[in-house]
Amino acid sequence: MVPLADLFNHKTGAEDVHFTSTSSHSESDDDSDNSDTVDLDADSIGNKEPSSELDCSSVTGDDPSVLEMIMVKDVKAGVEVFNTYGLLGNAALLHRYGFTEPDNSFGIVNIDLELVQEWSSSLFSSRFSRARLSLWRRLEYRGCDSQSAEYFEISSNGEPQMELLILLYIILLPEDTYRKLDLAVSAKNSHKGSIDTILSEKWNITWDKISEMRADLLLTESVCNALLWLADKRESLYGSSSIKDDIEALEKCCTKERKLYHSLILRASERRILEKLRTYAAVGARSHSSLKSIQREPKRKRSKRS
Template sequence: MAAARRMRGFKRWMKREEVECSDALHISLSVESGGAPSISVKASCDLMEGDVVATIPKRSCLTVRTSAASRIIEEAQLGGYLGLSVALMYERSLGPQSKWFQYLQILPSREPIPLLWSLAEIDSLLCGTEIHKIVKEDKALVYQDWKECIKPLLGSASLKLNPDFFSVDEYLAAKSLIASRSFQIDEYHGYGMVPLADLFNHKTAAEDVHFTSVSYYSESDIDSDNQKRDSDGENNGDDEPMVQDFHSEMGGFRSELEFESSSTSGNDVMVMQMIICKDVNSGSEVFNTYGSLSNAALLHRYGFTEPENPFDILNMDLEIVLQWSSSVFSCRHSRRRLSLWRKLGYSGCDSQNSQYFEISFHGEPQAELLVLLNIILLPEEVYHELELALLAVGNSKQITSRLVLEKYNFLIVKAAKLSKELLLTRNVCQALLSLADAREQFYGSNSLQDDIKSFDERCQATEHKLYHSLRLRICERRILKKLRSYAASGLK
């Protein structure tokens, strides 16, 4: 009953705000046992590619510009996601007086992303996974933002903010909603909450809808812009809407919708249209896609994982490689070989202050890792030959050393063009097996089979944190298993 009442309120709100939702869409809202709304969008009839199923005015979006807190945010000089968090918390504090009250009523109070888990839960459930360290760092940074930027607002008597809605817990809750539901609207509004567009669930590589921004110019706007657009050949004088297509491209947020407009006043009329991009059968759920993301990224940003996610990857930190190298050779040997690898123009992937190598869903290591292992394992005379040749010419492309060109020319070719068969020597394969074992130790004493047994026997989908953290562990450890098979095939 509560869910039906909330949905009726949201539909009245959409009508008032001129948000057009096709009768072909059925928004299903249920309230779970904990009181959190669960939302899905289904097709109430067959949908065809190209059908426009929703139109959303830009002014109906909750942004730092449209919020009743816009003056507070501007005076406090809070931009980006921080400013949007304040806008969201402020609108919630207004209750029924908020312009977005009925919209906010159908949203959960928070999303179950790991950022909101306790430190004990993070350590026990995410141990060894790609996001264990990242989530702990995120928590510390978010608390610092709250302490430095939001807490001081509560001390202002003139603002009269209700502290119950601006606590660090409420800030975390707002951050979780923004992380999973916000869209980049345009330069003027920045990021914002886009009602209706944020209700579609995700399915990897299987989107049913995409979005376009349509900008309608007034007659005076067209008159003032005609000369430039005519000279550019972009307008024939007809009063036609300008349309720009875009698909979901994931950064740290659900869908960064890049609009063509760069308005500085926000007065131009712009709407977002939701268009079916492939046929959908009646009764089927209509999915958006948040991007081609691994389970680690999905859990980190949105609070869930997917089985057999083809975009899953595992990262092998450079530090693990250097620790293995130092245990086999020496720290000095490892530093020198790493330096040569870099001089030859190679690098791994960067994340803040660390470097890592990706292991694909199929267990194949990044070519740059194979090159580094080859260089670490080079015979000493070849290493010196390469080092001297580089000192002499200063560029790996100019190396003409006979020894290098005869046996190790593949090391000075771009990684993208390298043959992994050449790089996959017996010693490199043995090194990969050692690296897999070292990475496996991060997960603790439980084996992969133990995790699978726990997932199958004890874990229920209702146990959200355990369910998705175990699936992440299992997916990552299966990639390590595939890496071992990849290395073993090279040994044969």
């Protein structure tokens, strides 16, 4: 069945077939309570480790596990049928399978923690930066891990990972607020909610509303400027050429030049995400200014009815 699955090309989020693993624990195929059904992508099928139960079935003739191929949509005759390797961005597709998709909407851009530390060191002392990072970790926040590197993800719509926003916010806290938060963390056994308490006091809102508004509250002008710095620094890794240059080169590139073609696809898609990150930061700064203006406005007194 695995060679059959490999016959189909991949299309992200638009597959025509699903491969389903069905394990039956009874003699009756109609007993739905005793069967487990799991949808598999092509990557799962190819990497599935053989089990002792499966090895035994080849000897005894029993078939406790069945792999089914199911059409999930109508496909016209003569049209290519696609499978999926999962909802993967171009970086993952290129790394694992050696190709990219021009219109992939699941792309992400990674911002390394080292890059954040470089930004912090450009403004503050190393001791200051280490203390703020330590507080962030004591609040039980972490980035994503890949081997020995820690990083943050920027989604395809340009929205940064919440943990990154919180780290930037903590680094930029005024000293007295930082001391207060540091003391609160040291005094509590549970660190969860400490940053929410700081935000709720600053904005005079109840804690239960924080979860919905937290991203907006974190997007101070300084945090947004930090995001812009990170976007520019991350894009500098692509060299002196602009995204316009990359798009023009992609249009002229032949698909037979596989390495260059897929490299340009990845560069262009990631740089578009960085553009969206800049837009996110600019809009966030304006929204934060509006929140501050609303906060400063005096409450209107209702006129009493005579």
